Amino acid sequence: MNKIATRESYGKALAELIVENENIIVLDADLTKSTKTIDAKNACSERHFNMGIAEGNMMSVAAGLAASDKIVYASSFSVFATGRAFEQIRNSICYPNLNVKVCGTHAGLTVGEDGASHQAIEDIAIMRSLPNMKVIQPCDDIEARQCIKAIASIDGPCYVRLGRGVVDCIHDENYIFEFGKGEVLSKGSKVAIIATGLMVQQSFSAIEQLKLEGINPTLVNIHTIKPIDTELIKQIASEHELIITCEEHNIIGGLGSAVCEIVAQYQGARVVRLGVNDTFGESGKPNLLLEKYGLTPESICKVIKENI
Amino acid sequence: MNKYKELNCNSKNVRINILKMINNASSGHPGGSLSGADILVYLFGKEMNITKGNVSTNKRDRFVLSKGHASPLLYATLHEFGLLNEDLTTFRQINSKLQGHPNMNYVEGVDMSTGSLGQGISCAVGMAMANKVDKNSYRVYSLIGDGESQEGQVWEALMSAAHYKLDNLCVVLDYNGLQIDGNITEVMNPEPFDLKFEAFGWNVIKIDGHDFEQIENAFETAKNTKGKPTMIMAKTFKGKGVSFMENNYAWHGVAPSDKELTLAICELENNYE
Numbered sequence: 001m002n003k004i005a006t007r008e009s010y011g012k013a014l015a016e017l018i019v020e021n022e023n024i025i026v027l028d029a030d031l032t033k034s035t036k037t038i039d040a041k042n043a044c045s046e047r048h049f050n051m052g053i054a055e056g057n058m059m060s061v062a063a064g065l066a067a068s069d070k071i072v073y074a075s076s077f078s079v080f081a082t083g084r085a086f087e088q089i090r091n092s093i094c095y096p097n098l099n100v101k102v103c104g105t106h107a108g109l110t111v112g113e114d115g116a117s118h119q120a121i122e123d124i125a126i127m128r129s130l131p132n133m134k135v136i137q138p139c140d141d142i143e144a145r146q147c148i149k150a151i152a153s154i155d156g157p158c159y160v161r162l163g164r165g166v167v168d169c170i171h172d173e174n175y176i177f178e179f180g181k182g183e184v185l186s187k188g189s190k191v192a193i194i195a196t197g198l199m200v201q202q203s204f205s206a207i208e209q210l211k212l213e214g215i216n217p218t219l220v221n222i223h224t225i226k227p228i229d230t231e232l233i234k235q236i237a238s239e240h241e242l243i244i245t246c247e248e249h250n251i252i253g254g255l256g257s258a259v260c261e262i263v264a265q266y267q268g269a270r271v272v273r274l275g276v277n278d279t280f281g282e283s284g285k286p287n288l289l290l291e292k293y294g295l296t297p298e299s300i301c302k303v304i305k306e307n308i
Numbered sequence: 309m310n311k312y313k314e315l316n317c318n319s320k321n322v323r324i325n326i327l328k329m330i331n332n333a334s335s336g337h338p339g340g341s342l343s344g345a346d347i348l349v350y351l352f353g354k355e356m357n358i359t360k361g362n363v364s365t366n367k368r369d370r371f372v373l374s375k376g377h378a379s380p381l382l383y384a385t386l387h388e389f390g391l392l393n394e395d396l397t398t399f400r401q402i403n404s405k406l407q408g409h410p411n412m413n414y415v416e417g418v419d420m421s422t423g424s425l426g427q428g429i430s431c432a433v434g435m436a437m438a439n440k441v442d443k444n445s446y447r448v449y450s451l452i453g454d455g456e457s458q459e460g461q462v463w464e465a466l467m468s469a470a471h472y473k474l475d476n477l478c479v480v481l482d483y484n485g486l487q488i489d490g491n492i493t494e495v496m497n498p499e500p501f502d503l504k505f506e507a508f509g510w511n512v513i514k515i516d517g518h519d520f521e522q523i524e525n526a527f528e529t530a531k532n533t534k535g536k537p538t539m540i541m542a543k544t545f546k547g548k549g550v551s552f553m554e555n556n557y558a559w560h561g562v563a564p565s566d567k568e569l570t571l572a573i574c575e576l577e578n579n580y581e
Contacts, residue, residue, distance in 0.1 A: 025441065047441060049472070057464035060427045064434020067412065067420055068366055070441075088427055088461075096412050096421040 002141065003166040007105040009144035010162050011036025014073060015043040017149055022047075024152065025065050027074040029055050034164075035075040035105045055080050059088035059100070066098035071152055077111075078104030078120035078161060082127055089157070094130045097156045102127075103148070105162040107137075108248035109276065109293055110198065110286035112164070119281040120161075125253025127159040128226045135226040136179075137161040139200040140169045143223055146177035154179060163248075165286045167198050182229035188216035191304055192240040192269070194233070196222045196255045199246035199274075202290070205297035210304065217244075217304065228258050237268030242307055244272050248295055251275040272307050274300060312520040318349045318388050320580040323549045324573050325384035325396055331569040333400035336408070339546040339559040341381035343484040343517070344451055347542055348385040350523045351449055363391050363416045369446050370419040370435055374428025375453035375482060376409040377561070383410075386417045426459030428452070429479060433469045436477040436537075447531070450479045455487030457498045463508065469537040470509030477537040478530040483517065484546040486557040501541060510539045517542025549576050 018024045018040045026048045032038040041048035051058040055076050062072040075081065081104040082089065093100045104123060111119045127135050136151070136158060138144035144162065151158045170185070185200070186207060195203040200221045207217055220236060222228065237243060243263065245256035256273030263271050276293055290296050322345050330336035352358060356369040373382045380399060383406050386392035394415065398404035405414035409423025419435070422428040432450035439446050456462060469477050481501065489495045498504075505512045511533045515522040523542070530538035546560070547553030550572040553564075564572060 025438075049437065051468055052464075052471075054461075054464040054468070056426075056461045057430045057433075057468055060430030060461070060465070061434035061437065061468065063427075064372075064420065064431035064436075065438045066434075067431065068435050068438030068442075070438055087424060088430075091421070091424040092427045092431055 002169040004141040004169065005164060005166050006138055006141065006144040006162040007036050007164060009141040010103060010105065010148055011039035013145040013148035015039040017152060018044040018047055021071065021152060023069065023071050025049070025070045025072045027051050027058050027062055027072060029053055029058050029076040029080065031076055037075050055085040056088045059085040060092040062100040063092035063096065063098050066100050067096070071099050073101045073103055075103045075105065077118060078107035078123045079118055082120065082123040082159065086126060090130055093157050094132045097132045099155060101151050101158045101160060103160045103162060106164045107161045108163060108197065109281040109289045109295070110163055110165045110248065112286040112289065113283050115283035116280040121250045121276045121281065122253065123161060124225055124249050124255065125257070128253065128258065132156050133226065134158040134224070136224050137197045138223050139197055139221055140167055140171055142169060142171040142173065142175050143177055146175070147223065150177055150179055161197065163198060168201050170201060170204065177223070180224045180227050180229060182232040183221040183223070184218065185221050186219040188218040190240060191215065191242045191244065191308060192218040192220060192236045193244050193246060193300065194220045194222055194236065194255065194259055195246040196225060197248055199248055199295065202295060202297050203246055203300055206300035209297060209301050215304065215308065222255060225255055225258055228262070230262050233259055233262045234266055237263045237266060240269045242272065243269045244274055244300065244304055246300060247275045249275050250278055252278055272303060274303050315349055315353055315520050316580060318353055319345050320576050322349055322381065322384045322388050323576055325387060326380040327564055327569055327572050329380045329384065329396050329399040330563045331566065332397050334563050335400055336380055336563055337377040337561045338553060338564065339486065339557065340375060340453060340482065340484065341378040342548045342550065342553065343544040343546045344378055344381050344482045345548065346518045346520065347451060347480050347482065347523060348381055349388070350520055352385050352389050354524070355527050356449065358391065358417065360390060367446070370448050372420045372428045372432040372435070372448070372450040373410060373422055374432070374450050375425065375456050376422030376428060379408065379410045382418065391417045425453070425456040426461035429462055430465040432477060432479065433465050433474065436469065436474040437472060439476050440472070440474065446476070448477050451482055452479055454481060454483050454485060454492050454498065454501070457481070457501070458496050466505065466508040466510060473535050474537045475534050478527065478540065479537065480540045480542050482544055483541050484544045486546045486555070486560065488557065488560040490557055505539045509536055511536050512539050512541060514541045515543070517544035518548060551575060
């Protein structure tokens with residue numbers, strides 16, 4: 001299987017997009033080699049601007065460019081893009097509904113050794129709470145490349161959450177990214193796992209183990225966390241007894257909360273949220289962090305067996 | 309002075325409308341709206357190529373009111389030059405397009421939604437960058453407050469504009485010396501402005517922000533300055549034109565009563581020759 005980080009996919013897609021569409025402008029905050037916007041710079045240096053280590057200014061500059069009919073991709077690490085520049089994203093971008101694509105890389109605990117200061121675990125929650133903002137987290141290379149290209153033609157602000165580490169590719173070239181639509185990857189009964197980002201791959205592995213024990217969960221990939229696929233989640237809730245949400249994000253305000261917000265309005269399954277349990281991360285190898293903070297296939301199996 | 313007779317009349321009308329709007333809404337920011345009136349009147353009346361015919365497009369010079377709380381100044385100026393379709397009496401009322409702080413999607417001629425201090429100047433930088441990418445000759449103007457300049461983002465914006473040599477950007481500092489809590493140097497001293505702007509790589513021009521001849525010359529110099537953006541430090545008076553409001557920070561964000569409005573209009577009418 002092809003292993004590649006979604007930030008690498010972002011760079012590749014952006015390098016093509018900036019050549020295909022002359023309205024594209026790319027901004028970065030001194031992290032071009034890490035966020036991979038350097039690929040876009042190499043493809044078209046006159047429409048790539050390094051704004052230095054000043055994320056607040058970068059987001060408002062992006063708004064000004066978008067108010068001049070540009071489609072702007074603005075990147076930094078997720079924690080700085082959405083955290084440092086939150087109020088610029090709110091007032092300069094979301095309030096006027098401008099065409100800025102905030103693409104944050106190094107999201108979640110799998111930033112690894114840099115530690116808690118660099119591990120965004122609240123970004124989905126804060127971006128999701130902004131009117132006009134769309135929130136997307138692709139889980140693999142194919143999905144990431146398609147989503148980066150698709151959002152160029154979706155009017156208004158988007159936040160795309162991208163990872164640092166390599167992940168297995170679960171889609172093939174025939175896959176078609178559909179904005180706002182959840183994807184049923186595996187159809188089972190009684191239990192459904194609703195996952196986003198690299199937790200989709202973790203859930204796949206969990207299902208293989210669970211099947212050996214006679215448990216056969218449904219698996220849903222939610223790449224678009226806002227607007228979320230309400231109809232699909234209602235259907236999943238009505239057809240299953242238990243839903244486990246899985247995300248590399250705080251259990252407060254992320255995918256789990258979004259699913260609960262829907263399920264609470266209708267009769268249906270009980271929801272258990274699996275994620276970072278309202279705590280900061282720490283330095284360490286990404287796989288050891290996932291293990292320590294309960295984001296492995298084994299943790300998913302355990303939670304399901306405890307709650308079924 | 310005769311040369312600017314018409315502009316003086318525009319300024320008087322704008323000032324009167326600012327006060328009427330704020331009085332009618334029982335809220336708003338008269339002091340910093342009155343201080344920037346002559347600058348905006350010159351910009352919209354003479355400097356910018358903005359007309360009824362092009363106001364709905366981006367194919368023109370553009371203006372960002374970074375000190376968004378001076379929205380009555382922007383609305384009254386657009387109104388004065390026939391660019392506004394809205395009724396000024398709806399300012400700050402429910403269902404109005406004339407929001408307390410400007411919304412670019414509601415009003416043609418409002419080029420950016422502002423209100424959170426420090427952000428508008430960065431948006432103006434983005435617009436100037438877009439004009440450079442598109443290789444057009446449109447210019448971008450922005451009015452910032454001296455109190456606003458305590459925001460770190462203003463200095464990030466200044467740094468980036470000089471870095472990208474945005475000589476199509478001209479920012480005016482509404483240098484009235486006062487902010488809501490008092491004198492800018494007492495609240496949090498941002499001085500020396502001139503040395504800081506120069507150190508950040510800007511062309512700096514100092515003028516009297518209520519003198520049309522100086523305003524005209526400054527914009528002319530800005531247009532002829534290549535390779536760097538221009539900062540016009542316009543010394544102004546908060547509450548300019550109304551004696552009991554002038555240079556008094558108590559009038560930063562307080563609406564005049566009906567009686568005060570009558571007095572103010574009377575004074576503005578009498579002082580206009």
